[in-house]
Amino acid sequence: MAQKIAVIDYGMGNLRSVSKAVEHVAGDAQVRVTDDPRYIDDADRVVFPGQGAARDCMAAIREHHLNQAILRAAANKPFLGICMGLQVLMRHSEENGGTGLLGLFEGEVKRFDGLAMGDNGLPLKIPHMGWSTVHQAMAHPMWEGIEDESRFYFVHSYRVVPEDVSLIAATTDYGVRFTSAIARDNLFAMQFHPEKSAATGLQLLKNFVNWNV
Amino acid sequence: MGLAKRIIPCLDVDNGRVVKGVKFVEIRDAGDPVEVARRYNEEGADEITFLDITATAHERETMVHVVEQVASEVFIPLTVGGGIRKAEDVLRMLNAGADKVAINSAAVFNPEFVREVTDRFGSQCIVVAIDAKRVDDHWEIFTHGGRKPTGIDAIGWARKMTDYGAGEILLTSMDRDGTKIGFDNELTHAVAAAVPVPVIASGGVGNLQHLVDGIKEGGADAVLAASIFHFAEYSIGEAKRFMAQQGVEVRM
Numbered sequence: 001m002a003q004k005i006a007v008i009d010y011g012m013g014n015l016r017s018v019s020k021a022v023e024h025v026a027g028d029a030q031v032r033v034t035d036d037p038r039y040i041d042d043a044d045r046v047v048f049p050g051q052g053a054a055r056d057c058m059a060a061i062r063e064h065h066l067n068q069a070i071l072r073a074a075a076n077k078p079f080l081g082i083c084m085g086l087q088v089l090m091r092h093s094e095e096n097g098g099t100g101l102l103g104l105f106e107g108e109v110k111r112f113d114g115l116a117m118g119d120n121g122l123p124l125k126i127p128h129m130g131w132s133t134v135h136q137a138m139a140h141p142m143w144e145g146i147e148d149e150s151r152f153y154f155v156h157s158y159r160v161v162p163e164d165v166s167l168i169a170a171t172t173d174y175g176v177r178f179t180s181a182i183a184r185d186n187l188f189a190m191q192f193h194p195e196k197s198a199a200t201g202l203q204l205l206k207n208f209v210n211w212n213v
Numbered sequence: 214m215g216l217a218k219r220i221i222p223c224l225d226v227d228n229g230r231v232v233k234g235v236k237f238v239e240i241r242d243a244g245d246p247v248e249v250a251r252r253y254n255e256e257g258a259d260e261i262t263f264l265d266i267t268a269t270a271h272e273r274e275t276m277v278h279v280v281e282q283v284a285s286e287v288f289i290p291l292t293v294g295g296g297i298r299k300a301e302d303v304l305r306m307l308n309a310g311a312d313k314v315a316i317n318s319a320a321v322f323n324p325e326f327v328r329e330v331t332d333r334f335g336s337q338c339i340v341v342a343i344d345a346k347r348v349d350d351h352w353e354i355f356t357h358g359g360r361k362p363t364g365i366d367a368i369g370w371a372r373k374m375t376d377y378g379a380g381e382i383l384l385t386s387m388d389r390d391g392t393k394i395g396f397d398n399e400l401t402h403a404v405a406a407a408v409p410v411p412v413i414a415s416g417g418v419g420n421l422q423h424l425v426d427g428i429k430e431g432g433a434d435a436v437l438a439a440s441i442f443h444f445a446e447y448s449i450g451e452a453k454r455f456m457a458q459q460g461v462e463v464r465m
Binding site: 013014016017020021024051052053114118119120121122123124125126127128129130131132133149151153155156173174195196197198201202 | 214215216217218219254259281284285286288289290307308309310312335336337338380381405406409410411412428429432434435462464
């Protein structure tokens with residue numbers, strides 16, 4: 001039977017690109033954008049995207065009664081967090097005057113301080129927007145067919161700082177060296193947008209579809 | 214290695230068709246935005262911007278379908294501008310698959326509109342497009358394709374728009390637009406130094422050195438060009454190789 005892939009929809013941002021990109025590489029898999037906890041429980045794989053402010057994201061997750069479904073999926077099946085879908089896995093964010101997050105991992109989400117200078121003599125712009133290199137900090141099935149230091153598309157003003165450095169699957173430099181992906185067991189989550197990262201991003205999504213945990 | 218400077222081809226779309234001609238040898242239909250976007254993606258474009266130059270509301274609806282189609286098969290960031298006046302227009306484009314929406318004259322007529330849509334949709338997806346022209350010793354913003362002066366200082370305006378939440382500035386020099394003599398790098402640098410968000414330089418590109426100058430002299434984070442890519446004078450790949458040779462960090 002064709003596998004089921006759930007793209008979690010909690011009303012934060014348009015998920016069309018994510019679902020289309022997953023469909024593009026998923027063969028005959030059934031890809032569904034959903035806020036139904038039962039479908040998420042039932043799915044073979046779960047993609048957890050998101051954009052917007054931390055406080056709004058957390059409010060939307062609660063409104064859709066998705067906290068538990070997200071944590072269950074993150075505990076027991078291939079789980080891919082993208083952008084805010086990485087950040088909200090942490091304990092706490094500085095955003096919106098301090099926001100409690102899902103707390104799956106100990107760590108803080110911090111804003112780029114805007115103090116670092118770029119190579120053109122102007123302060124680095126915030127948001128960090130565009131194609132930056134991703135340094136693979138561990139071997140992982142998600143890197144299959146992707147060269148180390150490949151570029152992916154980023155757009156964000158906050159970055160995760162996990163306490164447990166063994167989680168770090170990738171780092172990226174933008175004034176400061178920050179964690180651009182984390183991995184543990186069945187979970188992989190990244191700050192960049194594979195659905196907007198051309199062929200490299202599609203390869204990563206394909207690796208997720210084929211990932212045997 | 215850090216953040217690459219972005220190369221953004223811009224397509225003018227009228228009633229669902231690319232205008233101003235695109236010459237790719239292998240393309241069957243140079244007027245089909247999907248085919249053109251696919252080709253730019255293959256050549257290594259870092260983003261694509263669509264400018265809807267359609268006159269009527271009915272034809273504007275066509276743009277939504279264009280964005281839907283492109284977003285279904287081209288997986289790089291897409292920006293859509295032209296005729297965005299209401300929050301509903303922004304929502305429709307984002308739902309169709311646009312990553313960013315550019316707002317130009319609607320911001321001039323009602324600056325609060327920018328605050329409204331950045332609050333609702335997030336700064337990351339709102340680009341404010343500024344058409345600036347030199348007047349004496351400064352630059353002013355113009356509307357109606359550069360015909361109508363507003364008396365508003367361009368640098369102050371850019372700063373105000375980012376205060377209102379704009380996540381990026383698309384800056385077009387109306388003095389240079391269509392001239393092929395290069396960006397107004399002085400203008401670009403003045404804006405880039407004044408705002409904390411990325412600035413895209415636009416207007417005046419005639420050769421590849423102009424792209425380099427926009428980055429090095431103008432301090433732009435991205436460069437946008439239309440005709441040099443449309444008429445296949447240069448491919449995006451050629452542009453990137455040239456820029457890399459000149460010491461500009463690009464995504465190859």
